[in-house]
Amino acid sequence: MVYYIHRIEKGLSHKHFRSGFGKSAFAELKAVMERWRESGYSTDDGTYQAAQNVIRAYVYKHRAIGKPIPQFVGEWFADEVASADKACGNEGNAGVKIVRASDKLDNKTKNYATLFAQRTSVREYAGTSVDMQAVHEAIAISMKTPSVCNRQAYRILLVQNQELVKRALELQGGWRGYDAPPVLALISVDVRSFVSVEERNEPYIDGGLFTMAFLTALEYESLASCPLNTMMRKQQERDIRELLDIPDYEVLIAFIAIGNVPESIESPISFRYKPETITRELR
Known part of the structure; x- marks a missing residue:
């Protein structure tokens, strides 16, 4: 539902x-x-x-x-x-809610709970250039993400070439009906950092943690973003790897569209369950 x-x-x-x-x-x-x-x-x-x-x-x-x-x-x-x-x-x-650029201007002064609660996925962006220094600041903040044995195997590719962005999103398949974002990030994890089959799920755990940290850091930098999955068929994945020159030893975790917040835009409300709905306790 x-x-x-x-x-x-x-x-x-x-x-x-x-x-x-x-x-x-x-x-x-x-x-x-x-x-x-x-x-x-x-x-x-x-x-x-x-x-x-x-x-x-x-x-x-x-x-x-x-x-x-x-x-x-x-x-x-x-x-x-x-x-x-x-x-x-x-x-x-x-339904929908209104997201305004003016509400993001003081993001760096907000506490974590407020910043996290106000983050929402934005799929349509202002027609202005993204401050890439702010994106790199968000990456720097995200480097505090925990990882198994501190291996820090997450990797991030930033794509600004609009032809590559459009082609990558066409292959990804989940961005239909929207203009290409100014910047497209691809988060991956280098599996060479892992040592045994018991760690087979760790790339997705570490990569997921990094993805959330990066999304929150982008919000802190007053940038709009939207995560996109990399659940693709083999040929789609091969084509994306070839297009973006991604080595086969990197597991694809997520794309993230990045842009500036428009003056005003509607966004899905995306309701949340109550905490007690998902919580169990053993005492």
């Missing part, structure tokens, strides 16, 4: 909004919501409510710009359409 909610949120946040989009995603969401109810799960659960709220946000958006509500939405989600005023723009736990 969360997957389809987020697909719809991304469409809602797009700068070039396409009214009536998302029939296939809504069909899948409808089926999952029906299975949820048939299985006896509570409709007061935050996940189910997020599904309802993203439908309401979709209806609210169409009404706000004077576009008709698609027929399939009215037929499949009559209750949510009738209660779409509950979306109230940006107040639900699903």
Whole structure:
């Protein structure tokens, strides 16, 4: 359910909004919501409510710009359409929120909890050049990332050549409908730093830790970013390695699109579970 909610949120946040989009995603969401109810799960659960709220946000958006509500939405989600005023723009736990460059100006003065909480993935950027010194400062901050036996096997490639950025993202496949970012980073891990088969998962652990540290450091530097997965088929990966000259002893961890925050842009709310939902304790 969360997957389809987020697909719809991304469409809602797009700068070039396409009214009536998302029939296939809504069909899948409808089926999952029906299975949820048939299985006896509570409709007061935050996940189910997020599904309802993203439908309401979709209806609210169409009404706000004077576009008709698609027929399939009215037929499949009559209750949510009738209660779409509950979306109230940006107040639900699903839909879109506004991200502003002015809110990022004092990032370096914020405490960690505030900085971390306000970070959000941004896919559309201001049409200005990125301060590469700030990117390198973010890398320097990220070097404090812990790694197994302090091996620091993470590597990062910064790509500014727009033709290479576009070709890499075409191969990656998850950036459709957006302009190429000014900078594309590729995080990888050098497996030559590991010594036995028992450490086979460590590149992904260390690489994931570094990725999160880098994303937070970019936020600290008031730069916008969006992580992109490297879960690709063999030929995709081969083509990317050839394009960007990545050796076969480096495991691909993630791409990160980087740019400047626009004056104002919509971004998915991307709801979060309550901490108690994911927490277990042994006493």
